[in-house]
Amino acid sequence: MKGSLMVAADTQTVKGQTCLSQGEAGHDDVASPVPSMVRGACPSLSAPMPTGDGLLVRLRPSTPGLTVAQLRALAKATEEHGNGLIEITARGNFQLRGMTSESMPGLAADIDRAGIVPESGVAIEVPPLSGVDPSEIADARGLAERLRSAIDALHPKPLLAAKLAIIVDGGGRLTLDELTADIRLKATNTADGRELWTLAIAGTSATAPRLATLPGEEAIAGVVTLLEALIAIGPRARGRDLDIAHVQAQFPTVPGLSLPKGTPSTSSVGLIPLDKQHSALGLRPAFGQIRSQDLIGFLDVAELKGAHEIRTGPEHSLLLLGLQRDNIEDILAVAADCGLQTHADDPANYVVPCSGAGACGSAHYATKQAAADLVDVGAELLDGSLKVHLSGCPKGCAHPSPAMLTIVGAATGYAIVVNGSSSAKPVAYIHKEGLKSALVALGELVRNNKAAGESAQQCLKRLGRDAIATALRQG
Incomplete structure (x- = not known):
């Protein structure tokens, strides 16, 4: 890196945005529920957001997925303490609807009892099949963990925008190419066999300006440097507020670097082969929303058919792991009856x-x-x-x-x-x-x-x- 990053002179203040967005993810460290949250904050267990049908909570578990028992417990808690509606956002977060200030302590206690630990700190998103997909170019989850450790080690603790999102995408069957991010890393194999990470800011995989292509540890350092530049702008700064020309000048170019074109991402809905023996099954709640009782009924059957883990994914999807292929057709029929879309080409x-x-x-x-x-x-x-x-x-x-x-x-x-x-x-x-x-x-x-x-x-x-x-x- 060549010195400190420069930022645009006219971006000392950044207008916040409401975080009731199914298309964007974020986190909030507010310590207690408040009736009216600051624009830019995200609804969480500690700070639910008032909506038309009560309080809304957005939850991103810190683990890659939930066990069937954990997701069943989450559905039961939503039914008991809210209105029973669960949404999967476009970024794969859970949204629980219809809570009241009186019911929030019970919801939090049930989630804790189920062993579900909400993710905290800056949002670092990885593809849902990272770690189980043999076609993944690089270990996105491992790099994301090292990146989080590097961010946690910053002193003083950084004040970052509540909705700021970092994507670490190792490639594979399911990518996060269509999601926007303030900072994104995408794994690539170079023509000469090296494993590198492309660093880009403010956009989707197709639109985000690329800054550099770096080895893993240098890529982590690059992200930290960008975060320090955002901290210098202010606590609501986003990737779009960085001056692209000045930022690009801080990263070295690699002469003669040849990067292959990426392979198209598979739909997150339908059967997703992982290897000769294993597949994931992607399902989508109709229009991103399902009732707790329908989800519980489906989980009871899925567990009998061998499902042992459920992960959330892009496009409002639920991904089931552990199903035996012989049971897929039975599961698809039950899923459709419970309000889950089962085919990638479903018009809905x-x-x-x-x-x-x-x-x-x-x-x-x-x-x-x-x-x-x-x-x-x-x-x-x-x-x-x-x-x-x-x-x-x-x-x-x-x-x-x-x-x-x-x-x-x-x-x-x-x-x-x-x-x-x-x-x-x-x-x-x-x-x-x-x-x-x-x-x-x-x-x-x-x-x-x-x-x-x-x-x-x-x-x-x-x-x-x-x-x-x-x-x-x-x-």
Whole structure:
């Protein structure tokens, strides 16, 4: 490293953001529940967040996964102390809904009794199959542990943004390429056989500016150096607040370094082969949410069929380990009956609703019902080429990044955003009673105009914003 990192001069203050986001992860060290949390803090056992259906707790266990008994205990605790709704966020966190200030001590005691230890400190995320996937390029979990030790050794203890996220991705069957991170490390094998880590900031794997490709210990030192630069900016600083040109200048370049292209990540839903004998089974609660009783019923059967560990993954997924392949079909049938999606091409996988009215005080419509309506009438849209974001308000918690189509709730109706985030300028507005007919119109627009071999996304891009707006108004 060449001296200290320089940061942009105009980033001394960073605007915080609400953390009721299914698309982003974070941690909070507040010591006691408070009725109104600082923007940028995350709901935790010690500081649950008020929402439309009571207090919400986000939980990321410190272990790679939970035993069946532990997850069953978590579901029972949510049923007893909350409203029984459990969500898996886009980053693989548990969200427990419907608690009250009176029920929180009982929830915390039951979670402790189950031996579930919440992760604390800065969020360091690794792919869910790290450590059991033989196709993993490098040991992401081991490097993440060494990185956490390096961060814990900093003195004084760093004050970092509550939502700051670091990704350490060792490659393999499931990657975290689609998740945004303030700082990310991605393992790669070079053409000459070396195992290195690519260091990047502020984005997904595709969009984050790359700073350097380094051996493991140098990569850890690089992350620590970036964190020290963020500390210098202030306690709400994020990766996007670093001056990229100045940061890049601090890292050495490797002459003639040749990096192969990465292999596409497998879907987190469906059967995921690990080796000749072992597979993981990925399931997804419908629209990221499941009732405790349904989860308990499923776990009882899964345990009988050999499941011994459940890990959470990206795209709101649950990954079962230990199942015998002969029992997979039986498990899939039970999973579907319990409200779990079992196939990667399920149209519901391409609808991203937020919690919606009733669960969130800011939402203007029932997004889960709208999602079910879209699956029912909009099959032409949901071919896997795009995602439709259903946002109850302009905050866009469930999908902060741009989507091909976003339907944003407002007091008097809905705003339709094309190829943008929920806060972007809409192409059209529709009345409060017109949502389902608008969804039908969008499906018909694709069905009537899609050329042979064309995807829904390609069709909509070719037709353009004006054609989409016209179809919506007519619908």
